[in-house]
Amino acid sequence: MIYFALVRRSLLSQIALLLLAWLSIASMTSPVLFAQPGQPDIFQQNILQQKTEKVFREDVVARSHDLIERVKQSCELEPAQLEKLQLAAEGDVVRFYREFERIKSEVKGVNQNDAQAFQRVWPILSPLYQRVQQGIFDESSLSHSVLKTTLNSGQLEQFETAEAKRRDYAFKASCKVAIADLSREIPLTGEQREKLLAIMISVARPKKSHLQMESMIGMVILGKAIKRIEEESGLDKKQLDHLIKLLERVRGMEGNFQW
Amino acid sequence: MPRFLRNSRLLGQMLLLSFCLYGAVHGQDALPVEAAPEGVQVPKPKDPMLIYLKRHLNVQRGLIKRTCNLDEVDINNLDSIGEDWIKLELVKVAPKQDGMINQGVALFFGGAPRPIAANDPSKIRKIQSLLDEKLTAGLSPEQRGLVLEAIEDSEKFECEANAQVLVSQMDKMFVLTADQRESLEPKIASWVKGKSLYMQYYTQQNNYLPDIPESILENTLTLEQCKRFKAIRKIAVDRLSIDLQMFQHQQPLAEQDY
Numbered sequence: 246m247i248y249f250a251l252v253r254r255s256l257l258s259q260i261a262l263l264l265l266a267w268l269s270i271a272s273m274t275s276p277v278l279f280a281q282p283g284q285p286d287i288f289q290q291n292i293l294q295q296k297t298e299k300v301f302r303e304d305v306v307a308r309s310h311d312l313i314e315r316v317k318q319s320c321e322l323e324p325a326q327l328e329k330l331q332l333a334a335e336g337d338v339v340r341f342y343r344e345f346e347r348i349k350s351e352v353k354g355v356n357q358n359d360a361q362a363f364q365r366v367w368p369i370l371s372p373l374y375q376r377v378q379q380g381i382f383d384e385s386s387l388s389h390s391v392l393k394t395t396l397n398s399g400q401l402e403q404f405e406t407a408e409a410k411r412r413d414y415a416f417k418a419s420c421k422v423a424i425a426d427l428s429r430e431i432p433l434t435g436e437q438r439e440k441l442l443a444i445m446i447s448v449a450r451p452k453k454s455h456l457q458m459e460s461m462i463g464m465v466i467l468g469k470a471i472k473r474i475e476e477e478s479g480l481d482k483k484q485l486d487h488l489i490k491l492l493e494r495v496r497g498m499e500g501n502f503q504w
Numbered sequence: 505m506p507r508f509l510r511n512s513r514l515l516g517q518m519l520l521l522s523f524c525l526y527g528a529v530h531g532q533d534a535l536p537v538e539a540a541p542e543g544v545q546v547p548k549p550k551d552p553m554l555i556y557l558k559r560h561l562n563v564q565r566g567l568i569k570r571t572c573n574l575d576e577v578d579i580n581n582l583d584s585i586g587e588d589w590i591k592l593e594l595v596k597v598a599p600k601q602d603g604m605i606n607q608g609v610a611l612f613f614g615g616a617p618r619p620i621a622a623n624d625p626s627k628i629r630k631i632q633s634l635l636d637e638k639l640t641a642g643l644s645p646e647q648r649g650l651v652l653e654a655i656e657d658s659e660k661f662e663c664e665a666n667a668q669v670l671v672s673q674m675d676k677m678f679v680l681t682a683d684q685r686e687s688l689e690p691k692i693a694s695w696v697k698g699k700s701l702y703m704q705y706y707t708q709q710n711n712y713l714p715d716i717p718e719s720i721l722e723n724t725l726t727l728e729q730c731k732r733f734k735a736i737r738k739i740a741v742d743r744l745s746i747d748l749q750m751f752q753h754q755q756p757l758a759e760q761d762y
Contacts, residue, residue: 421669
């Protein structure tokens with residue numbers, strides 16, 4: 246009886262050992278294509294950004310209504326206009342999810358840390374990633390096209406004015422933060438900061454930029470305005486020399502913006 | 505030998521083999537230390553804390569010179585404070601001995617022990633304030649007042665700039681009205697005061713915000729906006745730590761003595 250128990254146990258343990266050996270060797274030597282539990286999934290990490298699909302969808306739906314919210318803040322909408330814009334927003338969500346599901350089916354489960362698999366699927370994932378990063382419903386969206394045909398000229402003007410104020414606010418913030426960053430390298434007086442800000446705000450600003458380049462706008466504007474800065478900012482030679490050296494890091498970056 | 509004992513020995517061998525293979529595949533390889541050719545002196549990389557503090561010294565000294573009317577003696581006094589003084593202060597705050605972090609089971613899997621990080625932001629801040637005191641110590645009360653005012657102005661400007669950027673990011677994330685932008689700006693400006701946030705992190709993506717307390721926002725935002733703010737991932741990216749990491753890998757692009 247004892248012998249039988251030992252034989253059975255040894256058989257079981259031999260199977261278990263073989264399985265353990267196979268698992269450990271297989272997991273170490275072959276490239277892990279699919280994410281194992283606990284390993285980062287490329288779709289989860291880059292598109293859902295560690296949210297659940299339910300939370301992500303709620304976010305997408307909320308974002309699809311942002312344009313309507315911006316319009317409502319700037320002018321009064323007729324119920325029929327609102328309905329049309331809401332339908333367009335729903336259409337945008339449907340269009341987005343068509344792309345989302347297609348890409349998800351192709352890349353879901355790929356292990357983010359597997360360099361080979363990452364390289365293979367990144368071209369498929371990248372457009373959706375850019376879209377999620379940049380803003381899902383941009384000017385090419387259905388909502389934007391419908392907006393232009395739905396609002397009357399007065400409403401459109403009010404909307405454009407409000408949007409211009411919004412852009413001005415963001416641009417001024419970028420310029421101010423660039424000057425604040427500069428103050429960590431160059432000793433600037435309050436007067437010099439204000440003059441720099443006034444010059445930067447009066448320079449032609451980019452119409453469009455890539456999200457990753459947003460933080461460089463201020464420095465690029467400083468580079469564009471360098472002649473005026475030399476003449477009007479009150480910066481002395483040492484400060485100007487230093488600024489010109491610092492602006493080397495954004496040389497050639499103008500091309501990344503739409504002017 | 506009884507079979508079950510043979511099996512336990514086999515199990516032990518298998519486990520050992522697994523750990524060795526795991527260590528070989530996942531373990532951090534030791535970096536080969538290349539010896540410099542004979543006669544060639546390898547420049548020692550500068551301490552990032554030293555670079556950071558030297559930059560702070562230059563800016564503060566430059567600000568004092570541009571804010572006050574100083575005589576030659578005052579200027580010489582200011583110029584006498586340099587890298588040596590900072591090095592001395594860095595030695596004072598340096599850890600007694602460079603210990604190693606024991607990574608526990610990670611060491612068993614082939615991980616290498618890491619030295620304790622020497623770039624401690626709290627030490628930097630301490631030396632920064634000592635430096636500010638030393639730079640203004642020789643000034644008259646009136647001059648000292650002017651300098652402190654200039655420093656305060658500069659900090660206020662930075663807080664306002666950071667607040668505007670954060671408000672602008674919130675606007676992109678959950679659409680604020682002009683009134684909400686105006687109302688939030690001073691509240692966030694007073695919250696960011698004393699924090700060294702790395703703003704580039706927040707402007708380069710529309711998915712993260714620093715951990716602004718909800719109590720600051722709830723009177724200004726609507727319930728829907730509050731809900732969306734809560735859903736956004738919060739992360740505090742410390743600028744000082746980022747700067748130190750950057751200086752660890754590359755020297756500053758441009759240095760200027762003021």
